[in-house]
Amino acid sequence: MTSVPAGPNGAAGQFVDLHSHSTASDGSRSPRAVVAAARAAGLSAIALTDHDTMAGIDEATDAGRQLGVRVVPGVELSAIDGDREVHVLGLHIERAAALETMLREFRESRHVRAEQIVAKLNALAIPITFDAVLAQAAGGAIGRPHIARALIAEGWARDSRDAFDRYLGAGKPAYVPKQRLSVAEAIALIHTGSGIAVLAHPGGEGRRELVERFVALGLDGLEVRHPGHSAEDVARLGALVDFFRLVPSGGSDWHGAAEGSRTLGVMRVPGSWLDRQDARVADRRASPQVA
8 A cells, every 4th residue: 555654634543534425416414414424433634525516615614613624625527538437536626616617517417417317217107207306416416316316215216226227327228428527627627726636436447557647637646545446456556656656545435324335434544645635735736837
């Protein structure tokens, strides 16, 4: 695994979680509740990384001040690399307004996509309504998990996996592709907001050739620890972090589960990794090339 130098957040017992979701996108808990859960889990810091939106950051930050938990402003973007979908985390976003126009376009495209998926489900004689999906989203950025929840609530699927396996996954009868950025565009957008770009949960595909291409586009870091990673993935990604002089990151990719492999803080990400990110952010913002 990548080396972990000591730092002010890296004291013994100090852990962070740098990948989480709230009701601002497809999580089941409010931004304030996410931060409260981080406090209960003994975390010193958390990154809120909702899909295509930073709408929950202010609420989370306010809760963090009250509860003594640092909140790292973030976002998760879907990008395309050839015929594959790649997720990129934007962490330490300082200028959210610089991203907002593009993020708003993505949220609007999510709305249209959800309507198209519902229409496909209706054509399959599954009579769920778009209003039922909106109720599940509760004002957050709409995604397939909300449609899955509507299917479950109305008895058309046993659980989320069943909903995706039968209807919503790629290649399934109700699948509709979503609007995506290129990886280069996603990284550039994050840098426009004065943040750092981290490749999310690369898993077994996180090989040297792929990472090298993305580093050439400005990638800052790799998500080393994630519930979907094997021990071999963690070791390989850590070595790539060191080889390319990137920053490590990690998190539970929490959506609100109370138990299981994706509970908040389960990845035991050392606080010193956050120190390394802070140093990278400071270097990037000091560079005259940064917009």
